[in-house]
Amino acid sequence: MNNDLESKLKHALRPVAPSDAFTQRLLARVAASRDSRPQARPTASRITRRAAWWTSAALAASVLAAVGIQHQLQTERERTLGLQARRQVIEALRVTSQKLDLAYQAVRTQSVGGDRDSGV
Amino acid sequence: MSEPRPIDINMDLAAARAGQPAAIGALILAHQRSVYSLALRMLGARDLAEDLTQEVFMQMSESLHGIESNEHLEFWLRKVATNRAIDQLRRRSRFEMTPIDDHEPMFGPVDHGDPLFQRHLEMHLAQLSPAARAVLLLRYQEDLDPTEIARTLEIPVNTVKSHLTRSLDAMRHGLAGAGREKREDKHR
Numbered sequence: 001m002n003n004d005l006e007s008k009l010k011h012a013l014r015p016v017a018p019s020d021a022f023t024q025r026l027l028a029r030v031a032a033s034r035d036s037r038p039q040a041r042p043t044a045s046r047i048t049r050r051a052a053w054w055t056s057a058a059l060a061a062s063v064l065a066a067v068g069i070q071h072q073l074q075t076e077r078e079r080t081l082g083l084q085a086r087r088q089v090i091e092a093l094r095v096t097s098q099k100l101d102l103a104y105q106a107v108r109t110q111s112v113g114g115d116r117d118s119g120v
Numbered sequence: 121m122s123e124p125r126p127i128d129i130n131m132d133l134a135a136a137r138a139g140q141p142a143a144i145g146a147l148i149l150a151h152q153r154s155v156y157s158l159a160l161r162m163l164g165a166r167d168l169a170e171d172l173t174q175e176v177f178m179q180m181s182e183s184l185h186g187i188e189s190n191e192h193l194e195f196w197l198r199k200v201a202t203n204r205a206i207d208q209l210r211r212r213s214r215f216e217m218t219p220i221d222d223h224e225p226m227f228g229p230v231d232h233g234d235p236l237f238q239r240h241l242e243m244h245l246a247q248l249s250p251a252a253r254a255v256l257l258l259r260y261q262e263d264l265d266p267t268e269i270a271r272t273l274e275i276p277v278n279t280v281k282s283h284l285t286r287s288l289d290a291m292r293h294g295l296a297g298a299g300r301e302k303r304e305d306k307h308r
């Protein structure tokens with residue numbers, strides 16, 4: 001009974017063909033859609049494109065690295081100049097301080113000598 | 121014109137992947153009966169079946185790069201056709217409760233089978249859920265076993281088996297009832 005029902009089902013459900021008119025329309029439609037689509041690039045061109053992409057990426061990375069190094073060197077140079085300037089300022093202050101000391105002692109010596117002369 | 125052309129189908133596939141229009145046409149001719157019949161029996165209307173068949177083959181022509189063999193293509197076409205039909209039936213059922221069109225010749229213009237059985241099968245298909253209908257068609261139209269059906273519809277094998285059992289039981293009871301009615305009519 002079950003096998004009989006199953007064989008009847010298989011017989012009744014055999015695939016049917018669509019109309020020839022529909023088949024023609026379908027083939028034309030699919031062909032037209034493929035024609036209107038941009039064609040796939042050939043393999044060689046795809047490889048060239050990939051190489052170009054990697055070259056661009058490598059160039060961009062090199063430029064970024066060069067800019068970074070340049071920035072680092074510039075910072076280092078400014079720091080060295082800053083230290084030199086600081087040292088010079090300290091040296092100038094030290095010299096000025098010495099001069100002031102000398103001047104103060106000279107004034108003080110003159111002041112003590114003047115007092116003695118006037119009998120104070 | 122619309123007869124399948126089984127020879128060199130894998131060569132056709134390779135040529136179709138390379139973009140040769142004649143090879144794509146050959147693939148369509150080889151598989152259109154299966155796709156169209158699934159669509160017609162799932163949706164129950166010729167115009168809807170033609171639209172769905174066209175959509176499936178348009179999608180196929182866009183997806184050929186991912187198809188590895190003729191077996192893969194057959195699997196892919198059945199999967200896309202049944203899933204699209206199930207989606208369409210589910211969308212339709214949200215808006216209307218129209219059963220399969222009674223006047224649509226779902227079993228082909230020439231069939232030497234039992235007309236009572238065919239009528240009964242048509243009514244039975246109309247009453248099935250979209251998934252159960254797909255299971256029945258994949259089993260008896262496409263001759264797939266439950267494991268292949270489960271893979272195609274992405275459902276558990278046990279669900280496939282229970283759909284098949286329920287469908288066969290319902291058909292058997294319906295046919296027994298119809299047979300009794302026929303005998304009673306003859307006696308009157």
